[in-house]
Amino acid sequence: MVYKQDNDGTLQGYGQAFVMSEEQKLDWSDLFYVMTRPITLRNMKFWPTSPSTFRDNIDRYSFELTKLASCLWQYIAKNLGVATEVFAQLFKDHPQGMRFNYYPPCPEADKVIGVSPHSDATGFSILLQINDVQGLQIRKDGEWIAVSALPNAFIVNLGDITEVLSNGLYKSIEHRAMINTENPRISLVAFHGPDNSIMLQPLPEVVGDGKLNYGSMSYQELMKAFFDKKLEGKSIIDKLKLFN
Numbered sequence: 319m320v321y322k323q324d325n326d327g328t329l330q331g332y333g334q335a336f337v338m339s340e341e342q343k344l345d346w347s348d349l350f351y352v353m354t355r356p357i358t359l360r361n362m363k364f365w366p367t368s369p370s371t372f373r374d375n376i377d378r379y380s381f382e383l384t385k386l387a388s389c390l391w392q393y394i395a396k397n398l399g400v401a402t403e404v405f406a407q408l409f410k411d412h413p414q415g416m417r418f419n420y421y422p423p424c425p426e427a428d429k430v431i432g433v434s435p436h437s438d439a440t441g442f443s444i445l446l447q448i449n450d451v452q453g454l455q456i457r458k459d460g461e462w463i464a465v466s467a468l469p470n471a472f473i474v475n476l477g478d479i480t481e482v483l484s485n486g487l488y489k490s491i492e493h494r495a496m497i498n499t500e501n502p503r504i505s506l507v508a509f510h511g512p513d514n515s516i517m518l519q520p521l522p523e524v525v526g527d528g529k530l531n532y533g534s535m536s537y538q539e540l541m542k543a544f545f546d547k548k549l550e551g552k553s554i555i556d557k558l559k560l561f562n
């Protein structure tokens with residue numbers, strides 16, 4: 319297949335992620351992932367040329383989402399009492415990747431899962447539920463709750479990076495995607511992560527004289543830890559938490 323993943327560690331292209339063994343039961347989904355920003359990191363060999371509008375539309379969508387993401391960072395910074403320049407520096411060049419998820423229906427839908435429980439290893443994700451099929455669930459107080467998409471609205475899932483930077487004032491959300499027996503479901507998730515070179519730790523401006531709740535880890539190390547194992551709840555956060 320022309321756009322299939324390479325073994326270059328970036329997971330771009332068509333394929334599966336988080337496959338650790340031949341025996342593993344895979345998630346019931348097809349996925350396609352491309353890095354969309356910074357533009358210099360785009361690898362156009364993974365960008366389909368058919369339909370002919372694809373590249374142009376994704377480029378424009380990526381640009382508009384970046385504006386939305388900058389706006390959200392400004393609100394988060396304000397809420398945390400941190401100068402907006404601090405976030406602008408951490409998220410400089412607006413790193414962004416897009417994952418297209420296709421979940422085929424399954425006659426035995428209760429025996430499979432579309433995406434295993436996890437939190438996103440990113441700042442936040444802006445999710446668009448493309449067709450009107452429900453499937454996303456979030457975990458709140460130990461219970462799984464179905465999220466219905468509002469018409470013309472995005473779903474924003476906070477990621478692990480925001481939890482650590484905010485010393486836990488913001489919590490990343492554990493979520494999963496379920497399958498149904500009749501209808502395929504399609505979602506498009508745009509991950510907004512930090513600059514690749516950052517050292518991830520709670521922001522001193524947020525911690526102040528208070529208790530430090532998380533240890534530190536380079537973002538590169540964190541991404542490696544995330545992709546080196548099966549998706550499993552809030553595993554990155556569990557690793558970095560100093561107290562339970």
Ligand SMILES: O=C(O)CCC(=O)C(=O)O
Nearest residue numbers: 417419433454495505507
């Ligand atoms: O399809 C969904 O609603 C969720 C997908 C997801 O969690 C992901 O791609 O990280």
Ligand SMILES: [Fe+2]
Nearest residue numbers: 436437438493
């Ligand atoms: Fe996710």
